[in-house]
Amino acid sequence: MRARRTAVRFTVLSALLVAPALASAAPPGAPLRFTVLSGGNPAGRLETRTDSDGARISHFEYNDRGRGPSIDESIRLDPRGVPSRIEITGHDYFGNKVDERFSIESGKASWKNSAERGTAEVRAASAYLGIDATLDELAILARALLSAPGRTLHLLPAGDAGITELSRLELTSAGKSVEVVQYAVSGLGFAPQPIWLEAGGGVFFQGTSYLAIVREGWESEVDRILAAQMESATKRLGDAAKRVRRVPAGALVLRDGALFDPATGRLTPHTTVVISGRRITAVGAEGGAAVPSGAEVIDASGRTILPGLWDMHVHMQEDDGLLHLAAGVTSVRDLANDTDELLARRKRFDEGSLAGPRIVLAGILDGPGPFAGPTKVLVDDETAAKAAVDRYADLGYVQIKIYSSVKPELVPVIVKEAHARGLRVSGHIPAGMIAEEAVKDGYDEIQHANFLFLNFWPELAKETRSPARFTAVGERAAGLDLASPPVQAFVALLRSRGTVLDPTLGIFESIMTARKGVMDSAYAAVADRMPPQVRRGFLTGGLPVADGMDATYRKSFDAMLNLVRVMFDAGVPIVAGTDSYAGFGLHRELELYVRAGIPAPDVLRIATLGAARVMHLDRDLGSVEAGKLADVILVDGKPSESISDIRRVSLVVKDGAVFDPAAMYREVGVQPSAP
Numbered sequence: 001m002r003a004r005r006t007a008v009r010f011t012v013l014s015a016l017l018v019a020p021a022l023a024s025a026a027p028p029g030a031p032l033r034f035t036v037l038s039g040g041n042p043a044g045r046l047e048t049r050t051d052s053d054g055a056r057i058s059h060f061e062y063n064d065r066g067r068g069p070s071i072d073e074s075i076r077l078d079p080r081g082v083p084s085r086i087e088i089t090g091h092d093y094f095g096n097k098v099d100e101r102f103s104i105e106s107g108k109a110s111w112k113n114s115a116e117r118g119t120a121e122v123r124a125a126s127a128y129l130g131i132d133a134t135l136d137e138l139a140i141l142a143r144a145l146l147s148a149p150g151r152t153l154h155l156l157p158a159g160d161a162g163i164t165e166l167s168r169l170e171l172t173s174a175g176k177s178v179e180v181v182q183y184a185v186s187g188l189g190f191a192p193q194p195i196w197l198e199a200g201g202g203v204f205f206q207g208t209s210y211l212a213i214v215r216e217g218w219e220s221e222v223d224r225i226l227a228a229q230m231e232s233a234t235k236r237l238g239d240a241a242k243r244v245r246r247v248p249a250g251a252l253v254l255r256d257g258a259l260f261d262p263a264t265g266r267l268t269p270h271t272t273v274v275i276s277g278r279r280i281t282a283v284g285a286e287g288g289a290a291v292p293s294g295a296e297v298i299d300a301s302g303r304t305i306l307p308g309l310w311d312m313h314v315h316m317q318e319d320d321g322l323l324h325l326a327a328g329v330t331s332v333r334d335l336a337n338d339t340d341e342l343l344a345r346r347k348r349f350d351e352g353s354l355a356g357p358r359i360v361l362a363g364i365l366d367g368p369g370p371f372a373g374p375t376k377v378l379v380d381d382e383t384a385a386k387a388a389v390d391r392y393a394d395l396g397y398v399q400i401k402i403y404s405s406v407k408p409e410l411v412p413v414i415v416k417e418a419h420a421r422g423l424r425v426s427g428h429i430p431a432g433m434i435a436e437e438a439v440k441d442g443y444d445e446i447q448h449a450n451f452l453f454l455n456f457w458p459e460l461a462k463e464t465r466s467p468a469r470f471t472a473v474g475e476r477a478a479g480l481d482l483a484s485p486p487v488q489a490f491v492a493l494l495r496s497r498g499t500v501l502d503p504t505l506g507i508f509e510s511i512m513t514a515r516k517g518v519m520d521s522a523y524a525a526v527a528d529r530m531p532p533q534v535r536r537g538f539l540t541g542g543l544p545v546a547d548g549m550d551a552t553y554r555k556s557f558d559a560m561l562n563l564v565r566v567m568f569d570a571g572v573p574i575v576a577g578t579d580s581y582a583g584f585g586l587h588r589e590l591e592l593y594v595r596a597g598i599p600a601p602d603v604l605r606i607a608t609l610g611a612a613r614v615m616h617l618d619r620d621l622g623s624v625e626a627g628k629l630a631d632v633i634l635v636d637g638k639p640s641e642s643i644s645d646i647r648r649v650s651l652v653v654k655d656g657a658v659f660d661p662a663a664m665y666r667e668v669g670v671q672p673s674a675p
Helices: 135-147 220-244 320-326 339-349 382-394 408-420 435-440 452-453 468-479 486-499 505-513 532-537 548-567 584-596 601-614 644-647 661-667
Strands: 016-018 034-040 041-050 056-062 068-075 081-093 098-105 108-112 117-121 126-130 152-156 160-173 176-186 194-196 202-206 210-214 252-261 266-276 278-283 298-300 304-307 309-314 329-334 356-363 399-402 423-426 445-447 500-501 634-636 649-654 657-659
Touching: 016 152, 034 056, 034 135, 041 135, 056 081, 056 135, 068 135, 081 634, 126 532, 135 152, 135 160, 135 176, 135 194, 160 220, 160 584, 176 202, 176 220, 194 220, 202 445, 210 220, 210 266, 220 320, 220 339, 220 486, 220 661, 252 634, 252 649, 266 304, 278 408, 304 601, 309 320, 309 584, 320 329, 320 649, 339 356, 356 382, 399 408, 408 423, 408 657, 452 468, 452 548, 468 505, 468 548, 486 548, 486 634, 505 548, 505 584, 548 584, 584 601, 584 644, 601 644, 657 661
Parallel strands: 126 152, 252 298, 252 304, 309 329, 329 356, 356 399, 399 423, 423 445, 445 500
Antiparallel strands: 016 126, 034 041, 034 210, 041 056, 056 068, 068 081, 081 098, 098 108, 108 117, 152 160, 160 176, 176 194, 194 202, 202 210, 252 266, 266 278, 304 634, 634 649, 649 657
């Protein structure tokens, strides 16, 4: 679950231009074909062509574990080559119907899609961005920006776009060569969006190692493109790190704040914390802790001092580091990623050349087949499974994540090998199993609350890889009696085994309760702070809900909250993971735990010391104590009394370095939180 982060949705923003665009690289009638890659594996296709009358036609589809869009698009051009009409039909990532329209008539632009409708007078050098589209539209936008004055365009309904050339590559495949140019299109999200065009202007590549689109026949060159793309991103983010990160020349003192202790849940006012280098050297009452000579002193009065937060379910991407730190998240557990990229990113975070949290490594294993996850680590027998576990262990990973297409008979093999190498085991519940069986086979942890509910409907266990693992829970969870003997027996099993739960409630809030055209409640509190195009994404809804089922889905989400509370009350360990937007997702996750009935001090413990204990890192992390690593945050307010105050992080210290959240948010186009 990645691109929108409420589920893996490959969102390529459309660009329906009202500015001149260059002609397509392909002659009329000749199609351009592209391969969609998910985790490096073929997953779909894009085909574009230009009719003899100038209309641009494209089809885009891919399969992501039984989900994915299928989009047909037509853009009508006027005699000057300016798009004057567009039609997009099909279905989106979750299967919702797509029917989007855009037109320009008499100097007035109008648009209507599943989430919004609007009109605007056409301005010079302007572009409309739609909700559903194909890569072809991003290519049109990129080419139009190259010829626009100042290489910028005003965006409709809101925002501005720009373009910068970053690098060039000479690629070779099957005896053919081509020069491609990497451009960065700004104004579409938290970070400039890379797109590669042929030197002559035709689109060639767009995406990441997670999900990408490449010109057919050039798949063998994707790694080179991604390496160049990462090099450019590293340079940009390295420059940002220099602006937002500083290392005090001497000791750092946080003076006279209210210290939250996650071990006891108590708040101790008038406390001073002394940091020297990477470690906390003293914690004591104001006036009682010695302040070293020449120390930098920060007045923490009226603020709460907390240990850095943990997000225990992430898939780190380039700009996530800034978003995590700005939100006070100083440690994360990555539960599936490109190995080479992740190791390089962690090294740069640790050395301080990039701004980002500590990363705890968990490696994913899946089985081959049509529902395989976006990873190249696919295992189909004992030998391959053991080898994959051993490779992760040799690379310094501390956990294995089993995914949905792994054969059930391989689960105990993987568990035995992982435990022998000192690695924890967690994951989805593979198709053909229920959660109870996975726990008995040795799972240390379960990801996602929906698998807890699916445990009670074994008839669905044959296929939990498709969207049924969401829709079945939406339709049935509201009717599950949480006090029933089967549920209580399952809770007792988890408690007796010490099985940890990573419920990711925030993504299910969006999947089950978000509706087209209505602001997603998971992000309503921060939507107006977001870049305009990110904010619009919060209007696109979640699962398609049949007529008459809206209330049932909402009650089913409430049942998820209630089950997490039942687990907590029974003593089942819980960690706070998001699988969602960096930083913002964790704040919402913690709010949902409180809404479920878990007291705020316990929620803060879960997100700090509790996470450190689960990962066996509590000797150095998880609380503000002398001798521990200096991961400390200041919050304007008292989140131990009002959990939503956790959104008001005003200072972050990670590994002794100081970060300004407001400055980090500005780097990614987000308005800082109100003081």
